[in-house]
Amino acid sequence: MRALLDFIAKYYHWLIFIVLEGISFVLLFQFNHYQNSVWLTTANTVVGTVNEWEQRALRYITLGDVNEMLTQRNLLLEQNNRALAEYIETLTHDSTRSELLQADRLEGITLIPARVTTNSVMRRDNLMTIDAGYDDGVRPEMGVVSGTGVVGIVYMTAPHYAIVMPLLNSHSNISCRLRGSQYFGYLKWDGRSPLYAVLDDIPRHARFKVGDIVETSGFSAVFPAGLFMGKVHSIENSDDGLSYKLIVHLSIDFSRLQNVCVVAQEFQAEIRDLEQRADSLMNQ
Amino acid sequence: MITQFLQRLLWLVVLVTAQMMVFNYIHILGYATPLPFVYLVLLFPLGTSRWSILLWAFVCGLLCDITSLTLGIGAAAMALVAFVQPVLLRLMTPKDAPEDMRPAFSTLGFWSYCNYAAILTALFALAYFALQSFTFNHIADLGIACGSSWLLTFIICLVFEALRDHKTEEQH
Numbered sequence: 001m002r003a004l005l006d007f008i009a010k011y012y013h014w015l016i017f018i019v020l021e022g023i024s025f026v027l028l029f030q031f032n033h034y035q036n037s038v039w040l041t042t043a044n045t046v047v048g049t050v051n052e053w054e055q056r057a058l059r060y061i062t063l064g065d066v067n068e069m070l071t072q073r074n075l076l077l078e079q080n081n082r083a084l085a086e087y088i089e090t091l092t093h094d095s096t097r098s099e100l101l102q103a104d105r106l107e108g109i110t111l112i113p114a115r116v117t118t119n120s121v122m123r124r125d126n127l128m129t130i131d132a133g134y135d136d137g138v139r140p141e142m143g144v145v146s147g148t149g150v151v152g153i154v155y156m157t158a159p160h161y162a163i164v165m166p167l168l169n170s171h172s173n174i175s176c177r178l179r180g181s182q183y184f185g186y187l188k189w190d191g192r193s194p195l196y197a198v199l200d201d202i203p204r205h206a207r208f209k210v211g212d213i214v215e216t217s218g219f220s221a222v223f224p225a226g227l228f229m230g231k232v233h234s235i236e237n238s239d240d241g242l243s244y245k246l247i248v249h250l251s252i253d254f255s256r257l258q259n260v261c262v263v264a265q266e267f268q269a270e271i272r273d274l275e276q277r278a279d280s281l282m283n284q
Numbered sequence: 285m286i287t288q289f290l291q292r293l294l295w296l297v298v299l300v301t302a303q304m305m306v307f308n309y310i311h312i313l314g315y316a317t318p319l320p321f322v323y324l325v326l327l328f329p330l331g332t333s334r335w336s337i338l339l340w341a342f343v344c345g346l347l348c349d350i351t352s353l354t355l356g357i358g359a360a361a362m363a364l365v366a367f368v369q370p371v372l373l374r375l376m377t378p379k380d381a382p383e384d385m386r387p388a389f390s391t392l393g394f395w396s397y398c399n400y401a402a403i404l405t406a407l408f409a410l411a412y413f414a415l416q417s418f419t420f421n422h423i424a425d426l427g428i429a430c431g432s433s434w435l436l437t438f439i440i441c442l443v444f445e446a447l448r449d450h451k452t453e454e455q456h
Contacts, residue, residue, distance in 0.1 A: 013334035013367070020342045020363040027349075028356030028415065035356075035418045 068113055071259040074147035075111060082215075082226040109224060112136055112262040114144075117161070121168055121194040121254045128152065128164040130260060138162045141272060143223040143263040149251035150174065150216060150227050151260050162262075168194050168254055175220055176229055179213040181206060187214070187229060187248065194254050196233060199246040206244065210234060214248050221271035223263060292327070296344050299324055304351040307440075315425075316432035320440040321348050321358070322408040325365050326401055329386040330377055334370055341366030354416065361411035365404050376400050388449045401441050409434035 008015065029036045114132035132138050134157045144151040144164050152166035153174075165172055168189050176199055177184035185201035199214055212232045218225025233249040299321040307318045324344050328337050345362030349355045373387055376396050389397050413430040420426065 013338065016335050016338050017363060017367045020338055021360055024342075024345075024356045024360030024363060026356070027346075028360065031355040032357075035415070038418050 068115075068259050071147040072111055072113060072261060075145060075261055078147075078228065079109075079224075079226075086226070110137070110264040112138055112264055114138075114162075114260050114262060116257050116260060119166075119254065119257060124170050124191040126166055126168045126254075127155065128166050128257075130162050130164055130262070131160065132262060133158045133160040133162050135159045136262075137264055138262050139264070139269070141222060142265075142268065144260050145223075145227060145263055146252055146257060146260045148228070150223060150229050151252060151254075151257065153222055154262060164260075166254060167197055167250065167252075174223070174229070175217045176214050177217040177225075178202070178206070178208050178232075179215050179226075181208055181212075183208070184217040184219065185243075185246075195250055197230070197248050197250055199232075199248050200238060200243070202244040202246055204243060208232065208235075208246075214246070221265060221268040221275075224265070292324070292340060295324055295327060296340070296347075300344060300347045300351065303348050308352050310436075312432065312436070315429045316436050317429075318436040318440050319348075319358075319409065319412060319433060320437050320444065321345070322362065322365060322405055322437060323441045323444050325362065325369050325408075326387060326404060326441060326445070328369060328373075329384050330370075330373055330381065331383045331385075332370070334367075337366045337369060338363055357412060357415045360415055361408050364411050365408045368407060369404060372400060372403060388452070389445060390449055390452075397445065398442070401445070402438055405438045405441055406434050409437060 029039050112132050114130040114136075116128055117131050118129040120126045120128075128151075130138075130144070138154055138157050140154050140157055142154045144154060144166075150167065152164045152169070152172060154162050155165040156163040167174065167187070170189060170191055172187075172189060174187045175184060176187045183202055183206040185199045187197050187199050189197045202208070210232050214229045214232060216223040216225055216227040216229065228251050230248040230250040232246050234247045236245045236247065238245045303319070303321045307320060311317055321344055325337065325341050328340075341362040342359050345358035345360070346355075349358040352358070376392060376399065377385060381391070385391050387397060387400060392400060409430050413426055413433065417426050417429075
C-alpha cells in the first residue's frame, strides 16, 4: 500500500495528464458528431476483430474434445469398414454367416477413452501413462488403440491412471496377420526406429508383397481381429532361414500420440483365466 | 504568488478573448488558422509544479473550445503540450540557470527560445489538427493546414514574447 502511495506521489502528473486527456476525449466524442461517428465505426471494427479472435481461440481450446470424439468415431468406423470389407468378401459364399460374424465381432467391445499423460520413444523399453485407470474399468492385459491403429497393452493400473506397454517395448509381442492371406506371426520391436517393427514367423510358402496391410489376428483376448497395425515395408529372411521376417511400417507416430482408447472385451478376463489354467496344467 | 496568479489569469483572459474575437476568423486560403492561446503554456517558468501547468493549460484549451465550438480538441492538445513543456524547458535551460527562470529571449537566448517555442507550437498544431480531422485519409490537406497554422501561431507567439520581454526589460 505504501509502495503504491509512493508510486502515485512520484508520478501524480501522469495521473492528472491521463485524467485530463480522458475528459477531453469524452467531450470530443460527446459534442462532435464527426469524431463520434469515426470513433464508433473504428470501435465497432476493433470489437468485431477481438470477438473473432476470441471465437477462434475458443474453437482452438475445444479441439481436444473434438479430437477425442473423432478418435472414437474413427475407431468405430474402422471396425465397421473392416466388417463391411469382410462381408463383401464372403458375400458370394454365405451372406447370412457373414452378417452373423460381423455382429459377433463388434458385440461385447467397450472403448474407454483416455489421454496420454507421459510417453517416451527413445528408450528400448518404453512405457506410456494414460489418464484412465481401474476406476474407469481399465484392467491389465487390455488392449490400447488409437484412431490410426494399435498402441499397446495395459501393463499396470492405478485408480485413475494406467501404465501401457506400447509396441515400442522389447517385451511387446502382438499376434498379427497379413490382411487377406490369414498368415500370422508376432509383431515385435527391434529397438531401432520408432516408425518400424518386425513381424516374425511368416512361413516361406506364404504369398505377399511390399505394401500389404498388417492387422491384428484376433488370436488372443486382447485385441479383436482386423485392427490396422501398419504396412509391409520390406522383406528379409529370418535368422534361422526357415521363415520370413517382415519389416512393418507402423501406422502410429508414437511421438505425437495424444488420444487413445482402451479396448475392453466382455469375456476377456474369463478367456485369460482359462488360458492361465490350461498353461499351468500343461506345465505340470 | 497572488501576483503571479493574477498575471497568468490576465494572460488567459487576453489569449482566449483574442482567439475568440480575432484569430478564429482568420483562415488564410482556407488552411492557416492561428492558435496563439498555446502561448500560455510557453510562459510557465522552470520549477512550476506540473499539475499547475496541466490545469491552466486544460482550462485555457477548454475555454477556447467552448468559444470555438470544438469541444475537447483544444483541451486535449493543450494538456499534451503542458505535459511536455517542463521536460523540454529543462533540456534547453543552461545548468547554471536559476530554479525559477522564466523562458524568454533574454534568459534562454533568441535561438534557443525559438527552438523551444517552435517545438511546443508544432506539437500543439499537430495534435490539434489531427484531432480535428480525425483521419489520415487526406494527409496532404492535413499537412498543409497543420504546417501553415503552426507557422502563423509560432510567429504570433514570438511577437507576443518580444512585446512581453521588451516590457519586462523596461520595468527593470
